[in-house]
Protein backbone atom coordinates (compact mmCIF):
# COMPACT_ATOMS: atom_id res chain seq x y z
CA UNK A 1 0.00 0.00 0.00
CA UNK A 2 1.40 3.46 -0.83
CA UNK A 3 2.78 4.99 2.35
CA UNK A 4 0.92 8.27 2.23
CA UNK A 5 -2.66 6.93 2.30
CA UNK A 6 -4.41 7.19 5.66
CA UNK A 7 -6.97 4.36 5.44
CA UNK A 8 -10.00 4.25 7.73
CA UNK A 9 -12.09 1.11 7.52
CA UNK A 10 -15.77 0.88 8.54
CA UNK A 11 -17.92 -2.23 8.78
CA UNK A 12 -21.01 -0.02 8.50
CA UNK A 13 -21.40 3.71 7.92
CA UNK A 14 -23.97 6.07 6.41
CA UNK A 15 -21.71 7.05 3.49
CA UNK A 16 -17.92 7.20 3.20
CA UNK A 17 -18.19 10.51 1.31
CA UNK A 18 -20.48 12.04 3.95
CA UNK A 19 -18.14 10.87 6.71
CA UNK A 20 -15.13 12.54 5.05
CA UNK A 21 -17.15 15.70 4.50
CA UNK A 22 -18.13 15.86 8.19
CA UNK A 23 -14.70 14.96 9.54
CA UNK A 24 -12.49 16.72 6.98
CA UNK A 25 -11.23 19.38 9.40
CA UNK A 26 -9.55 16.65 11.48
CA UNK A 27 -8.22 14.56 8.64
CA UNK A 28 -5.02 14.71 6.60
CA UNK A 29 -4.77 14.87 2.83
CA UNK A 30 -4.88 11.38 1.25
CA UNK A 31 -7.34 9.97 3.77
CA UNK A 32 -9.40 7.05 2.43
CA UNK A 33 -12.65 5.94 4.07
CA UNK A 34 -13.69 2.43 3.00
CA UNK A 35 -16.87 0.62 4.06
CA UNK A 36 -18.24 -2.90 3.88
CA UNK A 37 -21.77 -1.51 4.02
CA UNK A 38 -23.37 1.92 3.59
CA UNK A 39 -26.81 2.76 4.98
CA UNK A 40 -27.09 6.00 2.98
CA UNK A 41 -24.75 5.61 0.02
CA UNK A 42 -25.01 8.48 -2.42
CA UNK A 43 -24.75 8.51 -6.21
CA UNK A 44 -24.72 11.38 -8.70
CA UNK A 45 -27.82 13.49 -9.35
CA UNK A 46 -29.31 12.71 -5.93
CA UNK A 47 -29.47 8.98 -6.61
CA UNK A 48 -28.83 6.32 -3.96
CA UNK A 49 -25.98 3.82 -4.10
CA UNK A 50 -26.92 0.44 -2.62
CA UNK A 51 -25.07 -2.85 -2.19
CA UNK A 52 -25.46 -5.77 0.26
CA UNK A 53 -22.89 -5.95 3.12
CA UNK A 54 -19.42 -7.06 2.01
CA UNK A 55 -20.25 -7.24 -1.70
CA UNK A 56 -19.05 -3.98 -3.26
CA UNK A 57 -15.86 -1.94 -3.07
CA UNK A 58 -17.03 1.40 -1.69
CA UNK A 59 -14.61 4.09 -0.66
CA UNK A 60 -13.93 7.81 -0.74
CA UNK A 61 -10.66 9.74 -0.95
CA UNK A 62 -10.01 13.14 0.64
CA UNK A 63 -7.52 15.17 -1.40
CA UNK A 64 -6.27 18.75 -1.28
CA UNK A 65 -4.70 19.18 -4.72
CA UNK A 66 -4.64 22.99 -4.86
CA UNK A 67 -4.70 22.68 -8.67
CA UNK A 68 -6.23 25.39 -10.87
CA UNK A 69 -10.00 24.88 -11.06
CA UNK A 70 -9.81 23.97 -14.79
CA UNK A 71 -7.97 20.79 -13.79
CA UNK A 72 -10.95 19.66 -11.68
CA UNK A 73 -12.16 17.40 -14.49
CA UNK A 74 -8.88 15.52 -14.39
CA UNK A 75 -9.71 14.06 -10.99
CA UNK A 76 -12.80 12.21 -12.18
CA UNK A 77 -10.86 11.12 -15.28
CA UNK A 78 -7.99 9.58 -13.30
CA UNK A 79 -10.38 8.04 -10.77
CA UNK A 80 -12.17 6.35 -13.67
CA UNK A 81 -8.91 5.31 -15.31
CA UNK A 82 -7.54 3.87 -12.07
CA UNK A 83 -10.78 1.95 -11.47
CA UNK A 84 -11.06 0.61 -15.04
CA UNK A 85 -7.36 -0.33 -15.21
CA UNK A 86 -7.60 -2.19 -11.90
CA UNK A 87 -10.79 -4.08 -12.73
CA UNK A 88 -9.47 -4.98 -16.18
CA UNK A 89 -6.12 -6.20 -14.82
CA UNK A 90 -7.75 -8.31 -12.12
CA UNK A 91 -10.60 -9.78 -14.16
CA UNK A 92 -9.16 -9.79 -17.71
CA UNK A 93 -12.52 -8.40 -18.85
CA UNK A 94 -12.42 -5.54 -21.41
CA UNK A 95 -13.76 -2.92 -19.01
CA UNK A 96 -14.23 0.62 -20.29
CA UNK A 97 -15.46 4.06 -19.26
CA UNK A 98 -18.60 5.97 -20.12
CA UNK A 99 -18.39 9.75 -20.04
CA UNK A 100 -18.21 11.28 -17.51
CA UNK A 101 -18.07 8.99 -14.52
CA UNK A 102 -19.20 5.41 -15.16
CA UNK A 103 -17.20 2.21 -15.31
CA UNK A 104 -18.88 -0.06 -17.84
CA UNK A 105 -18.76 -3.31 -19.73
CA UNK A 106 -20.02 -3.58 -23.30
CA UNK A 107 -21.26 -6.80 -24.85
CA UNK A 108 -22.96 -7.01 -28.25
CA UNK A 109 -23.47 -3.24 -28.21
CA UNK A 110 -25.24 -3.33 -24.81
CA UNK A 111 -23.66 -1.48 -21.88
CA UNK A 112 -23.88 -2.44 -18.23
CA UNK A 113 -22.61 -0.36 -15.32
CA UNK A 114 -19.99 -1.83 -13.00
CA UNK A 115 -19.41 1.30 -10.98
CA UNK A 116 -19.47 5.05 -10.70
CA UNK A 117 -17.72 8.06 -9.26
CA UNK A 118 -19.12 10.89 -7.16
CA UNK A 119 -16.83 13.92 -7.04
CA UNK A 120 -17.49 16.79 -4.63
CA UNK A 121 -15.01 19.66 -4.84
CA UNK A 122 -14.46 22.93 -3.00
CA UNK A 123 -12.64 25.82 -4.60
CA UNK A 124 -10.93 28.86 -3.11
CA UNK A 125 -9.49 31.67 -5.27
CA UNK A 126 -9.74 29.66 -8.48
CA UNK A 127 -7.99 26.61 -7.06
CA UNK A 128 -9.33 23.23 -5.90
CA UNK A 129 -8.74 23.44 -2.16
CA UNK A 130 -10.35 20.09 -1.39
CA UNK A 131 -12.11 17.26 -3.15
CA UNK A 132 -13.86 14.12 -1.99
CA UNK A 133 -13.91 11.41 -4.64
CA UNK A 134 -16.30 8.54 -3.85
CA UNK A 135 -16.01 5.34 -5.86
CA UNK A 136 -18.49 2.48 -5.83
CA UNK A 137 -17.68 -0.74 -7.71
CA UNK A 138 -19.97 -3.75 -8.03
CA UNK A 139 -17.52 -6.53 -7.28
CA UNK A 140 -19.04 -9.65 -5.71
CA UNK A 141 -22.77 -8.89 -6.05
CA UNK A 142 -24.94 -11.73 -7.28
CA UNK A 143 -27.07 -10.95 -10.32
CA UNK A 144 -30.18 -10.98 -8.05
CA UNK A 145 -28.69 -8.29 -5.78
CA UNK A 146 -27.89 -5.78 -8.51
CA UNK A 147 -29.84 -2.52 -8.19
CA UNK A 148 -32.59 -1.88 -10.73
CA UNK A 149 -31.57 0.97 -13.01
CA UNK A 150 -33.77 3.07 -15.23
CA UNK A 151 -31.13 3.49 -17.93
CA UNK A 152 -27.85 1.53 -18.06
CA UNK A 153 -28.48 -1.79 -16.25
CA UNK A 154 -26.09 -2.71 -13.43
CA UNK A 155 -23.66 -5.64 -13.52
CA UNK A 156 -20.86 -6.87 -11.26
CA UNK A 157 -17.50 -8.54 -11.76
CA UNK A 158 -19.10 -11.68 -10.34
CA UNK A 159 -22.18 -11.56 -12.58
CA UNK A 160 -19.91 -11.16 -15.62
CA UNK A 161 -17.19 -13.67 -14.77
CA UNK A 162 -18.69 -16.04 -12.20
CA UNK A 163 -15.66 -15.37 -9.98
CA UNK A 164 -15.19 -13.72 -6.59
CA UNK A 165 -12.58 -10.97 -6.17
CA UNK A 166 -10.68 -9.79 -3.11
CA UNK A 167 -11.83 -6.23 -2.40
CA UNK A 168 -8.68 -5.32 -0.44
CA UNK A 169 -6.46 -6.32 -3.37
CA UNK A 170 -8.61 -4.25 -5.70
CA UNK A 171 -8.40 -1.25 -3.36
CA UNK A 172 -4.60 -1.49 -3.06
CA UNK A 173 -4.17 -1.77 -6.80
CA UNK A 174 -6.60 1.05 -7.50
CA UNK A 175 -4.97 3.45 -5.03
CA UNK A 176 -1.55 2.68 -6.45
CA UNK A 177 -2.84 3.31 -10.01
CA UNK A 178 -4.56 6.50 -8.89
CA UNK A 179 -1.44 7.79 -7.15
CA UNK A 180 0.67 7.39 -10.31
CA UNK A 181 -1.92 9.27 -12.39
CA UNK A 182 -2.37 11.94 -9.70
CA UNK A 183 1.36 12.70 -9.77
CA UNK A 184 1.25 13.08 -13.56
CA UNK A 185 -1.67 15.52 -13.27
CA UNK A 186 0.09 17.45 -10.50
CA UNK A 187 2.97 17.89 -12.96
CA UNK A 188 0.48 19.43 -15.43
CA UNK A 189 -0.02 16.41 -17.70
CA UNK A 190 -3.61 15.94 -18.91
CA UNK A 191 -4.95 12.35 -18.76
CA UNK A 192 -6.98 13.12 -21.91
CA UNK A 193 -5.23 10.69 -24.28
CA UNK A 194 -5.46 7.67 -21.97
CA UNK A 195 -9.01 8.50 -21.00
CA UNK A 196 -10.21 8.99 -24.57
CA UNK A 197 -8.90 5.55 -25.53
CA UNK A 198 -11.10 3.92 -22.89
CA UNK A 199 -14.31 5.85 -23.52
CA UNK A 200 -17.17 3.86 -25.06
CA UNK A 201 -19.06 7.12 -25.57
CA UNK A 202 -17.11 8.43 -28.57
CA UNK A 203 -18.73 7.97 -31.97
CA UNK A 204 -22.11 7.27 -30.33
CA UNK A 205 -25.26 9.27 -30.70
CA UNK A 206 -25.87 11.28 -27.50
CA UNK A 207 -28.35 13.66 -25.96
CA UNK A 208 -26.87 16.08 -23.42
CA UNK A 209 -29.44 17.73 -21.15
CA UNK A 210 -28.55 20.75 -19.04
CA UNK A 211 -28.80 19.61 -15.41
CA UNK A 212 -31.78 20.88 -13.46
CA UNK A 213 -34.09 21.62 -16.35
CA UNK A 214 -36.49 19.66 -18.52
CA UNK A 215 -36.67 22.42 -21.09
CA UNK A 216 -36.37 20.88 -24.57
CA UNK A 217 -34.33 23.87 -25.75
CA UNK A 218 -31.60 22.89 -23.29
CA UNK A 219 -30.95 19.58 -25.02
CA UNK A 220 -28.01 19.01 -27.36
CA UNK A 221 -28.39 16.11 -29.81
CA UNK A 222 -25.48 14.84 -31.84
CA UNK A 223 -22.52 12.49 -32.07
CA UNK A 224 -19.89 12.37 -29.29
CA UNK A 225 -16.79 13.44 -31.23
CA UNK A 226 -13.89 13.71 -28.77
CA UNK A 227 -12.93 15.02 -25.33
CA UNK A 228 -10.85 18.13 -24.86
CA UNK A 229 -7.85 18.34 -22.55
CA UNK A 230 -10.08 19.27 -19.57
CA UNK A 231 -12.31 16.25 -20.05
CA UNK A 232 -15.24 18.10 -21.59
CA UNK A 233 -17.20 16.08 -24.15
CA UNK A 234 -17.24 17.72 -27.57
CA UNK A 235 -20.45 16.89 -29.43
CA UNK A 236 -20.92 17.34 -33.17
CA UNK A 237 -24.49 18.56 -33.14
CA UNK A 238 -27.18 17.73 -35.68
CA UNK A 239 -26.70 21.35 -36.83
CA UNK A 240 -23.01 20.52 -37.60
CA UNK A 241 -21.61 22.62 -34.75
CA UNK A 242 -19.05 21.48 -32.18
CA UNK A 243 -20.28 22.01 -28.61
CA UNK A 244 -18.24 21.17 -25.48
CA UNK A 245 -20.19 20.06 -22.41
CA UNK A 246 -18.87 19.70 -18.85
CA UNK A 247 -19.73 16.79 -16.58
CA UNK A 248 -21.15 19.08 -13.92
CA UNK A 249 -23.53 20.83 -16.31
CA UNK A 250 -25.26 18.03 -18.20
CA UNK A 251 -26.69 14.55 -17.99
CA UNK A 252 -25.91 12.40 -20.97
CA UNK A 253 -27.92 9.68 -22.67
CA UNK A 254 -26.43 7.41 -25.26
CA UNK A 255 -28.91 5.88 -27.70
Ligand code: BTN
Nearest residue numbers: 015041042043044116117134136
Ligand atom coordinates in the same frame (compact mmCIF):
# COMPACT_ATOMS: atom_id res chain seq x y z
C1 BTN B 1 -22.73 7.18 -9.37
O1 BTN B 1 -22.56 6.31 -10.22
O2 BTN B 1 -23.77 7.87 -9.34
C2 BTN B 1 -21.66 7.41 -8.34
C3 BTN B 1 -21.73 6.39 -7.26
C4 BTN B 1 -20.72 6.61 -6.16
C5 BTN B 1 -20.92 5.65 -5.01
C6 BTN B 1 -19.79 5.71 -4.01
S1 BTN B 1 -19.80 4.35 -2.90
C7 BTN B 1 -18.56 5.12 -1.94
C8 BTN B 1 -18.90 6.60 -1.88
N1 BTN B 1 -19.83 6.86 -0.81
C9 BTN B 1 -21.01 7.27 -1.26
O3 BTN B 1 -22.00 7.56 -0.56
N2 BTN B 1 -21.00 7.34 -2.59
C10 BTN B 1 -19.71 6.96 -3.14
